[in-house]
Structures are given as C-alpha cells and as structure tokens.
Amino acid sequence: MIPFESFHVSNSSRTIESMDISKCHQGVFNINLRVIEWLYFSTDRMADLDNEIEEELAAWRCEVKNFLSANVLQTITHAKEELERLDFLWGKIRIEKCITNANLKTDIRMEGHLIVAADIEIKFTKSGRNTAVNSKLQQYCVLHQILEFHRIIESQLSQIRELEAWLLSSDVKGPSAEEEADDTLSFETKEYAHNVNRLCEIMGEICRHLRNAGDVLRLPTRRRFPYNNHSDLRFQPALPSDVVIEMSLHRGELLIEAFQISETKKPPQKILDCCSSRSELLGSVCSLRGQNMEIVEYVNTTVMIPQLEEMLGCLDDEIKWFSHTQANAQALLDCLR
Numbered sequence: 001m002i003p004f005e006s007f008h009v010s011n012s013s014r015t016i017e018s019m020d021i022s023k024c025h026q027g028v029f030n031i032n033l034r035v036i037e038w039l040y041f042s043t044d045r046m047a048d049l050d051n052e053i054e055e056e057l058a059a060w061r062c063e064v065k066n067f068l069s070a071n072v073l074q075t076i077t078h079a080k081e082e083l084e085r086l087d088f089l090w091g092k093i094r095i096e097k098c099i100t101n102a103n104l105k106t107d108i109r110m111e112g113h114l115i116v117a118a119d120i121e122i123k124f125t126k127s128g129r130n131t132a133v134n135s136k137l138q139q140y141c142v143l144h145q146i147l148e149f150h151r152i153i154e155s156q157l158s159q160i161r162e163l164e165a166w167l168l169s170s171d172v173k174g175p176s177a178e179e180e181a182d183d184t185l186s187f188e189t190k191e192y193a194h195n196v197n198r199l200c201e202i203m204g205e206i207c208r209h210l211r212n213a214g215d216v217l218r219l220p221t222r223r224r225f226p227y228n229n230h231s232d233l234r235f236q237p238a239l240p241s242d243v244v245i246e247m248s249l250h251r252g253e254l255l256i257e258a259f260q261i262s263e264t265k266k267p268p269q270k271i272l273d274c275c276s277s278r279s280e281l282l283g284s285v286c287s288l289r290g291q292n293m294e295i296v297e298y299v300n301t302t303v304m305i306p307q308l309e310e311m312l313g314c315l316d317d318e319i320k321w322f323s324h325t326q327a328n329a330q331a332l333l334d335c336l337r
Contacts, residue, residue: 057189064192064332073167075325079318080160086311087153090146093307103299106256115141115247122258124297133243135235145216145249152213156206163202196329203326210319217249224248226271226286252312253302260297268292
C-alpha cells in the first residue's frame with residue numbers, strides 16, 4: 001500500500017516530486033462515472049428507439065391488415081361480380097342489321113359468338129370485275145375471339161375466387177391481440193410483407209390476363225385472312241376462286257371484309273396485325289391454299305355490337321381498379337425499405 005504522503009526517488013539526478021495519489025483515484029472514479037452514465041443513457045436511448053420502431057411497425061401491420069381486409073377485399077368482390085356479369089353479356093348478343101355502303105351490302109344476323117346468317121353483295125369497282133358478287137352464308141361462322149375472351153375471363157374468375165377465399169382466411173388476417181403482445185415482431189412483419197408481396201404478384205398477373213382479354217376483342221384475330229392459315233367460310237352459291245370473305249372482331253366491332261386476290265410470283269411478306277385499311281392491304285402478298293396471292297382489291301364494313309362495347313368498358317374499369325390496388329400494395333412494401 002503506497003502511503004498518501006510525499007516521497008523522493010533519485011534516478012540519474014532526477015527527482016520525482018511528491019504526488020497526490022488520492023486525486024488520481026478521484027479522476028479515475030469521475031471518468032468511470034461518466035462512462036457508466038453514458039452507457040446508461042445510451043441503453044435508455046436505444047430502448048426508446050426500439051420502442052419507436054416497434055410502434056411504427058405495429059402501425060404498419062395494422063394498416064396492412066385494414067388494407068387487406070377492407071380495400072383489397074372490396075375490390076376483389078366487386079371485380080368478381082362485374083366479371084361474372086360481363087361474361088354473360090356476350091351470350092345475350094342478338095343483332096339483325098342491314099349495312100350498306102358503296103362497295104358492300106350485307107344483311108347479317110348474329111347470336112352470341114355465332115354469325116348465323118349473312119346475305120352479302122360485293123362490288124369490286126376498281127378491279128375490272130363488271131358484275132357484283134352475291135352469296136349467302138351456308139353454315140354458321142364461329143367468332144373464336146369471343147370464345148377466347150370467355151376462356152380468359154373464366155380462368156381469371158377462378159383466380160379471383162381463390163384470392164377472395166385467401167383474403168377471408170385466417171392466414172391473411174394476421175395475429176390476434178394476444179399475439180400482438182408477444183415479442184415476435186420480426187416474424188409478424190415478415191409474414192405481413194410476404195402476404196402483401198404475394199398480393200402484388202397476383203394483382204399484376206390478373207391485370208395482364210384481363211388486358212389480353214380486351215385485346216382479343218380489339219385486335220384482329222390471328223385466324224383472320226391474310227395473317228395466318230385461312231379456312232374458307234362456306235357460301236351458297238360458292239364464291240369465285242379469286243374472292244375471299246372474312247368475318248372477325250376488330251376494335252370491339254364486327255368487321256366484314258372482302259378480298260379480291262390474284263396469283264403472283266412475288267414472295268410473301270409479313271403483314272402487320274394492325275392493318276385494316278384498303279391502302280395498307282392493297283398489294284400485300286400472302287400465302288393461301290398453297291399459293292402466293294396478291295391482294296388486288298379490298299372492301300369492308302363494320303357492325304357495332306353494343307354488348308361488346310359494354311364488356312370492354314367494364315373490363316377497362318376493373319383493370320384500372322386492380323392496377324390502383326396493386327400500386328397501393330407496392331407503396332406499403334416500399335415503407336419497409
């Protein structure tokens with residue numbers, strides 16, 4: 001034990017002056033107090049930060065729970081009802097119209113996805129043909145685009161019903177009040193984030209398929225001449241060998257087209273799917289019945305279908321709501337980043 005008194009040590013004529021050891025001990029004690037005080041307040045501050053983070057995440061989980069059980073469920077339920085309604089609309093299509101223009105006259109009857117009757121008179125005035133072509137549809141023309149639309153809507157209705165059941169299940173409602181009190185914050189948050197992320201993926205897929213369904217009714221069918229292999233419609237009397245009549249849906253309307261063709265040695269060319277005007281199609285070369293044919297004359301007419309217009313309008317509205325809900329779900333996920 002070193003006495004608290006002055007002492008001298010001689011070393012190479014150097015002298016260590018007396019030291020007040022008690023002051024050294026006091027200084028060390030003060031430093032230790034400050035360290036302990038800093039550690040105490042740092043720990044306390046860390047606890048406060050942890051509490052703040054926990055409160056924010058708890059509020060986020062509550063927001064997600066309300067979002068899934070209210071907003072999303074309401075969107076899904078409404079979409080299911082609307083898609084079920086519009087999927088029945090095409091079956092109610094009943095049209096009987098007589099359309100006349102300078103080059104094409106048609107008296108047509110349509111029921112659902114079928115053209116059940118069509119009397120057609122065509123005048124190709126600029127091709128040197130002196131007489132009009134008159135003929136009647138001998139058998140039903142199936143509008144495969146409506147059937148494809150129906151197939152897509154049915155598949156998405158099945159997906160939407162599964163999503164609705166998932167939202168109503170206990171798996172997505174989140175923990176109870178007692179579970180909220182448990183210290184399992186990280187696990188709960190991950191579960192909620194997983195649910196929201198899965199919802200974003202499902203919503204995106206539904207939107208993509210519904211847009212495809214709309215395009216089926218708006219864009220020319222791939223079966224339409226001259227885009228792909230052609231299966232002739234049957235008419236009575238039979239059409240001249242250089243005349244092709246096609247019926248399809250384009251921009252939500254029934255498009256009736258008449259092509260006059262001529263054999264050519266020119267190579268076939270790729271014709272854009274969006275082509276539907278005379279100027280775009282004249283001179284185009286395509287393959288038909290194993291031969292290269294050039295389109296030398298083209299006339300068309302359209303028939304409005306109110307049910308298709310309503311179906312497309314309803315579909316666009318539901319896509320808009322799905323996209324909006326998906327964006328809100330993504331915004332909730334972004335809060336965790």
